[in-house]
Amino acid sequence: MGTTPSHRRLRSGGLAALKTLLDLPEETRAGWEIVLFEQRRSVGGVWLPDPPGAPTGPPELPETPLYPLLHVNTPHPTMTYPNFTFPPGTALFPGWAALQQYHEDFAVHYNLTPYIRLNHTVVSANWHSHPPEGDWHVEVHTHLGGAEDEYVLRRTFDHLIVANGHNHFPCVPAWNGTEEWLANTPLGRPQREILHSIYYREPQKYAGQNVVIVGAGASGRDIALQVSPLARVAYQSISDDKDTTPGARVIRKPRISHFTPDAIVFADGTTLSDIDTVLLGTGYENRVPFLSAPHASTLHTDPAPTVNSSTARALTNNLHYIFPLHKHIFSLAPELPPTALAFVGLPVLIANCPSDNAQGMLIAHALANASLLPPREDMLAELLAREDSLRGRGYDPYLIGHRLLDGDTEAQDYQDALVEFLKKRGVLPDDGKKYVEPWRRTARPASMLLARAWKRVEALGEQSRWLEGVQTEDEWADLMARMADWQREWEEEHGEAAVALDFHVE
Missing domain, CATH: 3.50.50.60 (FAD/NAD(P)-binding domain)
Incomplete structure (x- = not known):
């Protein structure tokens, strides 16, 4: 060749x-x-929302797992293509719309659109x-x-x-007894559901319900944070080596063993008989x-x-x-x-x-x-x-x-x-530098710290002060370093638990 x-x-x-x-x-x-x-109709992958009027419930698979309250879970400068930053003034942890626009801007800036067949x-x-x-x-x-x-x-x-x-392609665990449980909704209660997170959109749907959230990954934690304040009772079913979602109002349960017509049976033999919905944050195939x-x-x-x-x-x-x-x-x-x-x-x-x-x-x-x-x-x-x-x-x-x-x-x-x-191999010049810049190596592990910092910035109404004049990669890197130091100093006196997050950060 x-x-x-x-x-x-x-x-x-x-x-x-x-x-x-x-x-x-x-x-x-x-x-x-x-x-x-x-x-799909545009670039952006999972950040491109459902098309207007598209069905988002089973059995059809939606085009995206995106839900309206989705935020990024790492600071956006760490997520960028090299030498192509987010626009000035972008929140450090923006919602999905900024990510979708970023990918569109990237395609236009580098004149990729003539090669793309939507x-x-x-x-x-x-x-x-x-x-x-x-x-x-x-x-x-x-x-x-x-x-x-x-x-x-x-x-x-x-x-x-x-x-x-x-x-x-959702990964849905195969438990015995699910069909019988789903068919046995108690009188006066919402129709029982077992729903994968790919179909999750709004937490308000689960207001007043008794809900089991399965999983401790990004989707499971986001759902726990969003649904638990509205649910009558929320449980989080996780393996022994996982923690429940910080800040979520959930009761810990072990892994699900099986279902009966009347109840969910867990690995420790305990049961729950009053559950309306099981939300699965169980990943994808x-x-x-x-x-x-x-x-x-x-x-x-x-x-x-x-x-x-x-x-x-x-x-x-x-x-x-x-x-x-x-x-x-x-x-x-x-x-x-x-x-x-x-x-x-x-x-x-x-x-x-x-x-x-x-x-x-x-x-x-x-x-x-x-x-x-x-x-x-x-x-x-x-x-x-x-x-x-x-x-x-x-x-x-x-x-x-x-x-x-x-x-x-x-x-x-x-x-x-x-x-x-x-x-x-001699096809790229050897500039003596690593591909991954030092600031990316530093900032990504500090995502939780920076998320708490940004939450505090928003509470103080100081977004503009921090973001003013920040445009280049180096300027974004400097902002994250200063903000991390600022938050560490504050937490030495007040403790990190004083800042609650309403979205999950990995």
């Missing part, structure tokens, strides 16, 4: 991957056709091998408005970059439908596979972990050339925009010159070593999946390693 092909077609996913492809020198991508198919759903992508290479046969359905605007598009591409996100059966055969989806990264002949997905992949990006399945298929955004517990950008840079340069990547056997050996390292630390890599651990350290080191690899 040459570095300057006469014609190369790329189906790109994600704004970061698109930008990094377009950042390549024009002579490198001469003859390339690059297109990004976006299923309202285009990729239905299937099948690899056709004709050695030494091959191509993707991709089927796309358009939905531009009226029935006359709907049609099927079939295209071939040399490379496929997948960036379809994490938060679309990692699915890529257009690569999987019945639409395609590239990605074998099996919740309990009998293969692992060293034995899999096809790319495999156990709903937690897609394997084997190099650096969470390139397929190492023997049936595909390593640069035929790449993923952007699989890592979890990481700042997505800077991480996606680092991944995009590696992808762009590898597509321009596949010889940049190590031999497949070396990449596989590196993957197996990482999995062994996780086992040595007490983790099952096939359950941990693409989560990056050790607080924020592994996430930052991961991004640095991607860019450092390109510097060592």
Whole structure:
């Protein structure tokens, strides 16, 4: 595969991957056709709200899990693409609308929109091998408005970059007895419900109800904070190693064991018989439908596979972990050339925009010159070593999946390693600096402290004073450092519990 092909077609996913492809020198991508198919009406991913009038209840899956009270859970400067800040005056922990606008602004600023096809759903992508290479046969359905605007598009591409996100396919635990419990609503009470957080929108719906909130992740904690003040009684069902949500008015319960027609039975044998609604903050399954059966055969989806990264002949997905992949990006399945298929955004517990950008840079340069990547056997050996390292630390890599651990350290080191690899290969200048700036490494672990600080700033009405004149990355970094020091000094005297948060921060 040459570095300057006469014609190369790329189906790109994600704004970061698109930008990094377009950042390549024009002579490198001469003859390339690059297109990004976006299923929704605009960019922004989960930050783009439901379309007007769209159903948000079962059995249909909503387009987004976004709820109106959603705020970011880390300071926005730590979430940005490099060298592209939020507008001056943006609250340090803004609501969802600022995030959606940020992604739209990014696409416009870097002139990405001519390459984006909105309202285009990729239905299937099948690899056709004709050695030494091959191509993707991709089927796309358009939905531009009226029935006359709907049609099927079939295209071939040399490379496929997948960036379809994490938060679309709910993980719903299978408990015995749920149907009987749901069918046995007591007289005079609201119809019983078991609802995943993807359908959650307004806490007012649960006013006066008895509610069980399952989970202690970001969604479970947000729901606990929002619903518990309005509910008659709110319980939070969590595992023994988790804490209930700070600031939420909840009663702790262990994991749910099963349901009877009259009650919810918990792992410790206790029961609750007066519950109206069970809200599930139980996360999402990692699915890529257009690569999987019945639409395609590239990605074998099996919740309990009998293969692992060293034995899999096809790319495999156990709903937690897609394997084997190099650096969470390139397929190492023997049936595909390593640069035929790449993923952007699989890592979890990481700042997505800077991480996606680092991944995009590696992808762009590898597509321009596949010889940049190590031999497949070396990449596989590196993957197996990482999995062994996780086992040595007490983790099952096939359950941990693409989560990056050790607080924020592994996430930052991961991004640095991607860019450092390109510097060592000579395709990026070695400026002697890490990709992740020191201020990002400092600010993300301080998210809780900064959230308490910002809450106090809002209570004092001092937002304008703090935000005045702050525009550049360095100025945002300085603001966060000053605010963290200000809050630490205050908490030394008053204690951190004096500031209550009404949204969850990770």
